[in-house]
Amino acid sequence: MAKPTIRFRGFDDEWEQRKLGNIFKEYSEKNHTELPALTIIQGGGTVKREDSDRNLMYDESNLSNYKMVQKDDFIVHLRSFEGGLEKSSLDGIISPAYHTFHSDVADSRFYYPYFRSHEFIKYKLVPHVYGIRDGRSIDVAGMKTIEIPYTSMEEQRKIGDYLDSLDHLITLHQRKCDETKKLKKYMLQKMFPQNGSKVPEIRFKGFTDEWEQRKLGDVIEKLTGGASIAPDDYVDVGYRTIPKGAVNSSGVADMSGCKNVSEDFFEKNISSKTSSGELVTSLRDLVPTAPNMGRIVRICGETEDFLMPQGVYSIIVKEKNSEDFLITYSNSPEYRKIIMAEKNGSTQVHIRNGEFLNIDIPLPSYEEQMKIGEHFKTLDHVITLHQHKCEELKKLKKFMLQNMFTQKNK
Numbered sequence: 177m178a179k180p181t182i183r184f185r186g187f188d189d190e191w192e193q194r195k196l197g198n199i200f201k202e203y204s205e206k207n208h209t210e211l212p213a214l215t216i217i218q219g220g221g222t223v224k225r226e227d228s229d230r231n232l233m234y235d236e237s238n239l240s241n242y243k244m245v246q247k248d249d250f251i252v253h254l255r256s257f258e259g260g261l262e263k264s265s266l267d268g269i270i271s272p273a274y275h276t277f278h279s280d281v282a283d284s285r286f287y288y289p290y291f292r293s294h295e296f297i298k299y300k301l302v303p304h305v306y307g308i309r310d311g312r313s314i315d316v317a318g319m320k321t322i323e324i325p326y327t328s329m330e331e332q333r334k335i336g337d338y339l340d341s342l343d344h345l346i347t348l349h350q351r352k353c354d355e356t357k358k359l360k361k362y363m364l365q366k367m368f369p370q371n372g373s374k375v376p377e378i379r380f381k382g383f384t385d386e387w388e389q390r391k392l393g394d395v396i397e398k399l400t401g402g403a404s405i406a407p408d409d410y411v412d413v414g415y416r417t418i419p420k421g422a423v424n425s426s427g428v429a430d431m432s433g434c435k436n437v438s439e440d441f442f443e444k445n446i447s448s449k450t451s452s453g454e455l456v457t458s459l460r461d462l463v464p465t466a467p468n469m470g471r472i473v474r475i476c477g478e479t480e481d482f483l484m485p486q487g488v489y490s491i492i493v494k495e496k497n498s499e500d501f502l503i504t505y506s507n508s509p510e511y512r513k514i515i516m517a518e519k520n521g522s523t524q525v526h527i528r529n530g531e532f533l534n535i536d537i538p539l540p541s542y543e544e545q546m547k548i549g550e551h552f553k554t555l556d557h558v559i560t561l562h563q564h565k566c567e568e569l570k571k572l573k574k575f576m577l578q579n580m581f582t583q584k585n586k
Contacts, residue, residue: 181579184334191327197320200277205244213239214268216253219292221265242269243276248284250277250291257305257314260292275316283329285336289577290324300324325581335580342573346566353562360555367548368508369538380551383544393533395502398492401529402484403445410435415442417483418450422473423458427503427556429473434482442483450490452480455499457506460487460526461519470515470527472506474499487526496542500549505537 179190214222222245245251245264252275253262261277263284270276290296304318366378374386405417419433442449450456452475461469472491475482484490493499505511514535519525539545 180581182576183580184331184338187327187331187334189328191325193323194326195320196322196324199282199324199326200250200279202275202277202316202320204276206242206272207240208242208244208269209239211244212266212268213242214245214264214266214270216251216262216270216274218253218255218259218262221263222251222268222270223265224268239269241272243272243274244268245270245274245276246278250284250287251275252277252314252316252319254313257297257301257312260297260301261288263288263291281329282326283332283336285340286332287324289339289573290581293577293581296324338576339573342569342576346569346573349562349565349569353559353566356555356559356562360552360559363552363555364504364508367551368505368510370510374538380544380547383540383547385541387538387540390537390539391533392535392537395494395497395537395539396491396533397494398490399529399533400450400484400490400492401448402486402488403448405437405441405483405485409437409441411438412436414438415481415483417485418456418475418488420458420462420485420487421468422456422475422488423468423471424473425468425471425507426560427473427500427507427553428560429456429475431475431477437483442481445483448484450475450482450484452477455491455493455503456484456488457491457532458488459529459532460524462524464522464525466515466519466525469519469525470506470511470532472503474503489529497539498542498545498549500553501545502549504549504552511535511537 179188212224212226215225215228216222217228245268247264247266249264250261251264251270254273256262264270300322301314301319304315304322305312306315307313363378367376369376369387374389376387402418410417414436415438416431416434416436418429419431419435421433422429422431424430455472455474457472458469461467491502493502515527518527518531518535520527540548
């Protein structure tokens, strides 16, 4: 059999193809009621049923019929034909409807990503699925005949260690990202006045003055709306438009869904132009809950002109007012409540320009605005860094999985 494209130094032997049932042996041990009952989290191993957020009902008096499963052993469960085989995270007992597999000649860390890969599920496992819709099941006897790649335990452990290290880094960056998001949420609640108060609970040292109550229209110099763009107006190459999903809670416009219009169309609608570095908001949302309507974001990146579609508005802020403060306030709980109260419509919700500009906003001094805006801009930067690192590591893991395993012809 062929060798994998990428290997650790010192491993040169060709990989074998062995039947799954010759590497992993099915076992069925019952009467282990001293062990905790487990539930399967697809893609997340197993957890104790009492720790699961699912409201699972089961007969505790019949646990003697449950099958024992050991940590790191594999489980064929009811949805394995969709998500692959699952690996147990701890010792316990599982439903008698499941099948358990153990191996003394395989490292589960090596095989777990393989058993959950698209190639294994689609080309190896699905041919052994029978039944239709929710009645589908896996022919376990047939599954045992599937040929899978096999290499020495030493190489398996080496690959398992490497994949473990990638998973650890992904988990670390995801945890840091989640922690920073929680901090941001907490600070958004505490650093803006609430319930009619004129000062926030948490302030930077040196600021004691009461905040003023102003209108958004007192802060915004100019609010410019977008152009009417029909589906036929879009072209393959031209000026990019601001996507409807650009507005979000990160403070930075998401430009991943950009479409293009011709130079001629752009020039005819030049009044709806915006550019890199400017602020935009959306006063229209197709989602009734309007999760992002009214939030304010900045267009980042190299200097470029864009055309705004209807519902998207550019914002120019008056002097002695902080753009970053305004971006931050648009994500605060108090402001989100106002947006929900002001929105019109049921299917395509919206806020009228005048209603938007008439929204009350608590305003501190320019110096305090700058301090608050910079603080939250830093938090958003940290969140983005960890998100990007997670994405890069996941791409690396996907690439390595594609190249560190041999693929038999489908």
